[in-house]
Amino acid sequence: GITYVDPIEYDLLFFRFINPERNDFPDIDTDFEDRRRKEVKDYLKKKFKHVASISTFTYFKDKGVIRDAARVFMVPLSDVNRAMKSIDTFEDFMDSPNTREFRTKYPEVTWLAEKLRGKIRSVGVHAAGVVVAKDDLRKYAPIESRADANDEVSGRIPVVAYDMDTVADIGLIKLDALGLKTLSVISDTLKTIKDRSGKEINLYEIPLDDQKVYQIFNDGYTKGIFQAEATPYTNLLIKMRVDKFEDLAASNALVRPGAMNTVGASYIKRKHGDEAVHYTHPIMKPFTENTYGVIIYQEQVMQACVHLGGMTWSEADKVRKVIGKKQDAKELSPFKDKFIEGAKKHISTDEAENLWKNFEAHAGYSFNRSHAVAYSMLSYYTAWLKCYYPLEFLFSILKNEGDKDARTGYLIEAKRLGIKVKLPHVNESDVNFSLQKDSIRFGLAEVKFISDSIANKIIEKRPYENYKDFVDKASKKGSGINSRAITSLNSIGGAAFDDNPRSGKEAESYYEFLGIPSFNLSNLDPKIKAQARPIDEFEELGSFVMFGMAKSIKRGNGWSRIELVDESGSVGLFDIEQTKIETNKMYFVLVGDNRISRYVEVDLINKESEDAFVKYLYAQSYPIDENQRFVISYTPYKTKAGKTMAHLVMSDKDKNLNRAIVFSSMYPLSLAKMREGMVCEPVLKTLEDGTLMVKEVK
Helix, strand or coil: CCCCCHHHHHHHHHHHHHHCCCCCCEEEEEEHHHHHHHHHHHHHHHHCCCEEEEEEEEEECHHHHHHHHHCCCCCCCCHHHHHHHHCCHHHHHHHCHHHHHHHHHHHHHHHHHHCCCCEEEEEEEEEEEEEEEECCCCCCCCEEEEEECCCCCCCCEEEEEECCHHHHCCCCCEEEEEHHHHHHHHHHHHHHHHHHHHCCCCCCHCCCCCCHHHHHHHCCCCCCCCCCCCCCHHHHHHHHHCCCCHHHHHHHHHCCCHHHHCCCHHHHHHHHHCCCCCCCHHHHHHHHHHHCCCCHHHHHHHHHHHHCCCCCCCHHHHHHHHHHHHCCHHHHHHHHHHHHHHHHCCCCCCHHHHHHHHHHHHHCCCCCCCHHHHHHHHHHHHHHHHHCCCHHHHHHHHCCCHHHHHHHHHHHHHHHHHCCCCCCCCCCCCCEEEECCCCCCHHHCCCCCCHHHHHHHHHHHCCCCCHHHHHHHHHHHCCCCCCCHHHHHHHHHCEEECCCCCCCHHHHHHHHCCCCCCCCCCCHHHHHCCCECCCCHCCCEEEEEEEEEECCCEEEEEEEEEEEEECCCEEEEEECCCCCCCCCCCCEEEHHHHHHEEEEEECCCCCCCCHHHHHHHHHHCCCCCCEEEEEEEEEEECCCCCHHHHHEEEEECCCCCCEEEEEEHHHHHHHHHHCCCCCEEEEEEEECCCCCCEECCC
């Protein structure tokens, strides 16, 4: 793919490779600034005569089909929400004991949902995809006319009545002009730097070996960095300790499940010198040397098929297509025997079969190298800008981030970087975020219940001498400023004047109206808060106390993932599926190896509590012997084999914490001697992966 291309340059850099007299080209994806996607699509229409958009289809599936069926029978929404709370898929709905009552009470919903499931629910137009052909498209596919949501003047546009997969199957050229917000952020950052300092930065000229930039990845400060800010990716980068661009590109491929579940661990060990670099055969060294002998890219799979397996490039490309399209690994079966037969000339049958198994795992999801390099270049660019121009970079991110929930994390990151973020004010703010000297000022439209239109009306009527002047102008008929907007501004001090001073309680409304978390612990013993480890010091292994606000909760079959935020950052922690943690509330949590072992709402913490975790928070030490432990958390669970085990977190006399596993053989004894609040004397053993297990209890 070609990344970060101006539409004016599109013809020179891209379409020179396309001959519209042919219809057998593969899909081509190209990334543009998201705000310029319509411009690109308009260009395509002018460039090629026979152009149409592509249909999209949504289907009745998962939780949605159950809600749709329930709506038909007018089932009370409260009943539906209660049943849907703990499930994600249709299979969950049919199997979960949490939905049994609902299924029994409303059998007609289940009946209709099963009938509808898998059928088309609605049709739409692909946001980015268009097809081009050498002749009238009606020769190749049915054409519909659809309303153009982005162009009310021209009215309607031609649309191929197939989805993107079918379009590719019949041989049409499919072009995806993909809108990428990161490209808009980069563009705005460069423009802001030029406006503020006069510097014109050419990102193509920056060095790719800057260790200050790679240190950002290795330290895990990836907020705002393209792709890398997702927790699994951040954790991978911390483990990898990237120090050159080749590693960064490899991380882009390794983070995909297909590669990570097979060769990811070996790559990391070999990079760190903990495992010898091994080549399955010297033939493979030239194209796997940069990845320490490990195959992680689609191109390497193709090269192995040709050079080791004796296959033709055409056959190897078919293998690549199966992997690239994320098709079922069974699609690779026709090529397996040919590869193994050819590879046996160089390596053993077992080695050939093991190598093929890795290829099948790549079908889960594997990037090609060119894609990994292009995307990693964006990751590096954004990290470089964050490293050297953090103010302009964070400003551009906030300016382009439309999701107010997502914005919270960037505001926390700005605070970590020492960037001052000023609150909105009727006399100072623009419509959206603005830069004022070395500070970022909230825009009026960033306040809850204030639209761009209302913000513009407020700006048109300023300056305001005082609060009375503001209210008088806002109250005039036809002002466009409603009372709810005034209330919102007062909630966060956005209309504070001498005649309308701040109350001191505005911080309590920052999260609701601005997305800024408020961590007010004025009524809590400072010794308790001091025990909490900041989120930016989170570690995947180990037991410790953390404090923060539950920002969001994602549920799956048998688990939930709580996003916890504090003033230093955010982290995702796992809990049981039916967690009772609620969003927007403040908690102290006891973490045990990336899981929430115990939690307590801040407002419920008091010295009289009998809760073992609260007692731990108040305790200065425990009056126990050196070998004894105080049990803070004991969590039984069943394995897939039906055996009962337990996780527990214990403290020694000095409040040092340990998490341990109780295997099924020890479970009955642990249940008698190691429940929460009990003092025990365990004998612990360290397993190969560093996990502690309870060997016996004295």
